[in-house]
Amino acid sequence: MPFEVTILGSSSATPTVDRHPSAQLLNIRDTHVLIDCGEATQNQMLHYRISHSRIAAIFISHLHGDHYLGLNGLLATINFQGRDKPLDIFAPAPLENMILDHFKYSGTHLKFPLRFHPTQNENREKIWDSDKFEVYSIPLIHRIPTTGFVFKEKVGLRHINVEACQNLDVPYAHYPELQEGRDYIDENGTVHLNSALTLPPSEVKSYAYVSDTRYFEELAKEIENVNMLYHEATFLNELKDRADETLHTTALDAGRMAGLAQVKKLLIGHYSARYRDLTPLLEEAKTLFENSHLAIEGSRYSVD
């Protein structure tokens, strides 16, 4: 099952000619969600031929313009194209009225249910629980209330050990029960232990989205062991003072956090517009965490 993220925007506060404000599309086990929705996200989706129609939910980390100003335009386009299924939005509470004000003054009448779920940044909270995965909001430390998000697959069904089942002539009808972990009792009343007929479920994978925040060690426990961490890396360490002042993170500290949290893979992004060449940011992160990668718009990264 797919678990991958496509980068739609990689820029910090101001866009550049070839970089756009924060947005990414996450495909988690065939559920598509958007994480942040900076201005021109819908144009980026057009550019990369990504359909709006499959988006089930939108997660907004905070109310700086570069993380949400594309939302009303995207909702209008989605509405225009005749959606009827619900759309969930997880975002800081004030956004709800800002959306409603726009609807009111633009005379917008949604043809689909918009379900708004306010987030808080006091503590970790499970904000979505589906049969295949769960989503947590986690507190970050930025100039305004900000949350990161952790997307975690649920333990799936056990896999059938086909050879073992065929040897015992287990009827197909029993397979679903075996996948759920139950033992098999044959027609003679003999009990066959589940562990002899199945293999463990696939490894559970997880993805963490961390943008924007200052570096703080306590974050590590919230994102510990995730398979892929997206972390902002707005500045090089030579601008550490600027990072501290604006409550952002340097590429060096993004690498440090990846190591501290023992994640498998680090993806950095949210680059300051001052950097045309991103290589120095990547090299800096790599000095502390080797498996670091640049988030490049239009590229898709597997959480595996």
Add this chain to the structure above:
Amino acid sequence: MPFEVTILGSSSATPTVDRHPSAQLLNIRDTHVLIDCGEATQNQMLHYRISHSRIAAIFISHLHGDHYLGLNGLLATINFQGRDKPLDIFAPAPLENMILDHFKYSGTHLKFPLRFHPTQNENREKIWDSDKFEVYSIPLIHRIPTTGFVFKEKVGLRHINVEACQNLDVPYAHYPELQEGRDYIDENGTVHLNSALTLPPSEVKSYAYVSDTRYFEELAKEIENVNMLYHEATFLNELKDRADETLHTTALDAGRMAGLAQVKKLLIGHYSARYRDLTPLLEEAKTLFENSHLAIEGSRYSVD
């Protein structure tokens, strides 16, 4: 003195891969103003290397998202780049609080004065009066309160007839008075009529921006004789029913309006996303008004 418009966005409600929502930059006698500011206007400005710093004012026709959703992002970038001179915004009244809400929740503190001037669409109103030009808002008829804008140069100074002045040895110190229309009295007390020493001022030019509106004949008198008319042409006439239903104009009716108002040149835009090829829209407008042109993003059109 320049009087020209650069198209930044030519699309109607939804953008396409290569067309963006409404925005244009007008240079009127070296004063730069933005007319409408759809999503991604700041990206378009980056793309076409248009500086934000010279923009003196922004005019918003109405509060459909495709005409204003780029405003908050643009203001943030302008602020980020350290502007200190005032910026005037002319727009429907509710926009002011929507901007202030965004500032409040994003923690934005402007470093420059933002002067908001609410527009009304009951009647024609002079909304800006500078020494070189004046701007009028004009009522349009759309689904929500909407105004068009007319930009009209003021009559300039008379031109010195250099040869006539030199023949009479008119001192340079008298030139400014001559340009203002006063007669020249030489040292012997002889009166020389102004008309013998000067030539008439340059022709006064004007530009009208009309988007979005249904076709209504009364509009013609508000835009009569303008040198260039930008008029929405969302649909071909074969979709006249759709135009009537959504209170938009067809290319045919845009041409009809240009003829009725006896304008010099027509620029059509605000194209429905359904039209990949715009030629049929142009051809349709031309059947009723020969000097019609397509508004193409990145192109500059002289009001002369």
